[in-house]
Amino acid sequence: MFYFTIIGTSDNPIYEAEFTTAKNTFQPEIKELNPYIVHSTLDIMEYLQWQRQPQLDINTSSGGFLRSRHSTQENSYLGKVDSFYGLAVSGFLTYGNIKFIMVHGNGTVDDTVTRSFYYEVYELYLKTLMNPFYKVNDPISNSAFDSKVRVLSKRLFV
Amino acid sequence: MAEQIINPSTTHSTKVAGQGYDYTIGPTQTLPNTSTATTSGTGFVVPTTGIYGQSLISKEKQVSLSAYAFLFQSIVSYHRDSSKNVQEIERKLNSSGYTIGMRLTEILNFRDSVPNKTGLTNMDSVAGTITNMKRRNLKILETLQYIHLTVWQYLFSRPSNDLVKSSERDNEYMIIDNEPTISQFIQHTSVQCESFTCGIIEGFLDMAGFPCHVTSHFVEETGFSNRTVYLIQFDKAVVERENLRQ
Numbered sequence: 333m334f335y336f337t338i339i340g341t342s343d344n345p346i347y348e349a350e351f352t353t354a355k356n357t358f359q360p361e362i363k364e365l366n367p368y369i370v371h372s373t374l375d376i377m378e379y380l381q382w383q384r385q386p387q388l389d390i391n392t393s394s395g396g397f398l399r400s401r402h403s404t405q406e407n408s409y410l411g412k413v414d415s416f417y418g419l420a421v422s423g424f425l426t427y428g429n430i431k432f433i434m435v436h437g438n439g440t441v442d443d444t445v446t447r448s449f450y451y452e453v454y455e456l457y458l459k460t461l462m463n464p465f466y467k468v469n470d471p472i473s474n475s476a477f478d479s480k481v482r483v484l485s486k487r488l489f490v
Numbered sequence: 491m492a493e494q495i496i497n498p499s500t501t502h503s504t505k506v507a508g509q510g511y512d513y514t515i516g517p518t519q520t521l522p523n524t525s526t527a528t529t530s531g532t533g534f535v536v537p538t539t540g541i542y543g544q545s546l547i548s549k550e551k552q553v554s555l556s557a558y559a560f561l562f563q564s565i566v567s568y569h570r571d572s573s574k575n576v577q578e579i580e581r582k583l584n585s586s587g588y589t590i591g592m593r594l595t596e597i598l599n600f601r602d603s604v605p606n607k608t609g610l611t612n613m614d615s616v617a618g619t620i621t622n623m624k625r626r627n628l629k630i631l632e633t634l635q636y637i638h639l640t641v642w643q644y645l646f647s648r649p650s651n652d653l654v655k656s657s658e659r660d661n662e663y664m665i666i667d668n669e670p671t672i673s674q675f676i677q678h679t680s681v682q683c684e685s686f687t688c689g690i691i692e693g694f695l696d697m698a699g700f701p702c703h704v705t706s707h708f709v710e711e712t713g714f715s716n717r718t719v720y721l722i723q724f725d726k727a728v729v730e731r732e733n734l735r736q
Contacts, residue, residue, distance in 0.1 A: 335517065341697075348517035357519070366517075381699070382628055382731060408623040427599040427626055428592065428697040448618070455617040458596055459541050468592055468697070475510035476542050482520055 333358050333437035334488055335366040336481070338457065340469035341429055343374055347472045351485035358437060362419075370433045373414045373421045377431050380410055380423075409450055412441040424450040428468070430457070445488060452484050543614050546600065547607050552647075559675055566683055580685040587689025594690070595697040598640055599624055626698075630724065630732055633698055634663055637691060645690070646671045661724040665691070668714040682706050684718050691720060701725045 333356040338347040345367075350358065358366065385407070407425070414421035422441045424432040432450055460472055472478075509518070569582040601607070603624045604616050627633040638653040656662035673683045682688075684706035692704040702724045709719045 337517075345513065347511050348513075349511070350517045350519045352519050382735065384628060384735065406622050407626050407628075425626065426596060428596045429699050451617040451620050451623070452615065454600070455546060455615060456542060458546055458600055459544070461593055461596060462546075463541055464589075471511060471513040473510045473512060476540055478510045478518075480542055485520065 334485065335370070335435040335437070336453075336485070337367075337370050337433050338453075338472070339370070339374065339431040339433060342469060343371075344469055345471070346430075346469060347477075347481075349478070349481060349485070351482070351488060353489060356437060362437075365416075366435055369414075369416045369419065369421060369435055372416075373423065373433050374431065376413050377410070377423050377425065377433070380413065381425060381429065383407075409447050411443055411446075415439075422446050424454070426454060426457070442488075449484055449488055453481055456480050456484075545613050545616065546597065547604060547613075547616055555671075558672070562672055562683075562686070565686075566681070570681070576681055579681050583683065583685040584689035584692065587686040587691075588693035588696075591690035591693025591695075592697040593693075594641060594644070595694050598644060599626075602640070628735075630663070630700060630728065633695065633700055634665070634722070637694060638665055641690075641694060642667075659723075661726065661729045663722045663724075665720040665722065666709075666717070667720070668711070668717050670716055670718045673718075674716060678708060678715075684720070687718075688720060691722065695722070695724075700728050702728070 333353070334351040335358065336347075336349050336351065337345050340346045348367075350363075350366075352358065408427075410423040410425065412420050413423040416435075418439045420436040420439050420441050422434050422436060426432070432453060434446070436446075456477055457472075460466055460474065460477055461468070466472075511518070565586065566579075566583065569579045573579045573582060603620050603622070605619060605621070627636055634653055637650075639649045642648065642650045650665050651668045652664075652666035654664045654666065656664065670684055670687065672686060676683050682705075688704040688706050692702060695702045695704075702722050704723070705721050707719045707721060709717055711717050
């Protein structure tokens with residue numbers, strides 16, 4: 333199960349979704365906590381935002397030198413940025429400093445899958461932004477966007 | 491919308507996934523009965539047309555200069571008629587440029603991340619071809635270089651003529667254009683029509699995380715009567731942050 337949010341430039345949520353299956357659903361008490369977990373991650377994201385090489389100790393301990401070499405090349409996808417009692421949190425920053433944050437209910441972040449998910453969602457977000465009637469930081473209420481993101485979410489469960 | 495009560499996220503039993511996000515309701519779940527329904531199409535149809543079906547990689551598009559000049563003239567005269575003073579006209583021109591600039595931050599950088607752009611103009615989704623996103627620009631100079639080269643190339647099909655740092659104040663930078671494209675048919679007036687371009691620069695830098703204020707000034711030079719200097723004044727916080735990371 334995953335809880336995915338897009339956070340605007342003034343720390344306002346502009347899109348939220350839960351990706352669950354019949355077997356994997358968030359417990360009601362965790363479900364209520366998810367927005368708070370994301371909120372506390374915002375501070376870490378803002379810390380990483382202006383780092384030349386965004387790196388956290390939790391990344392280096394798990395990934396070895398390949399992981400750290402990678403982060404010198406890219407600073408949009410941040411990988412695992414936070415954890416909360418067995419839940420993992422991953423993050424992505426767009427060029428306009430919109431934050432994509434996801435709570436991974438299974439406690440691990442599969443970098444390849446998560447990265448490609450973020451890229452695809454970023455493309456969808458960009459298409460929303462290209463609409464001249466959409467203002468930055470407005471909630472994205474388009475049902476086509478919602479459906480497309482949910483279709484993309486399926487690859488997370490593989 | 492504003493009067494609706496914001497419910498806790500567990501009380502969304504009436505909301506069906508695939509109907510769009512509603513911030514008064516909170517996240518909708520991918521319910522077990524809807525996650526498999528994509529093919530059968532019960533309330534979870536993925537539309538193939540509309541803005542989400544178009545490619546973000548555009549073909550080389552050019553607009554006729556006369557048509558553009560006519561449109562720009564209409565914009566300026568519209569703002570002139572609806573404003574009380576010169577500052578208001580310039581502010582309105584600035585804000586219409588701003589909305590363009592803030593989109594350019596995202597779209598131009600994204601396009602730069604896509605390798606081999608040829609042949610992708612008809613694909614709906616190009617994100618699959620990206621292996622690594624281009625690095626976000628974190629330094630003032632990197633970002634200004636990007637405007638000076640890439641943004642100018644995108645807007646006016648050529649880089650700007652110069653990029654200068656002010657020797658007096660360390661938060662001031664100048665982009666210089668000898669022959670500004672959009673105001674080339676406009677004589678020197680009390681209204682700075684280049685406020686539109688200022689708005690584009692300002693929107694671009696604001697979104698990229700470099701809040702600033704941009705003004706334009708005519709600085710004539712022999713041969714270039716419309717030579718324009720875009721003066722970029724960054725907020726103090728931007729310069730402080732820059733100094734911290736050195």
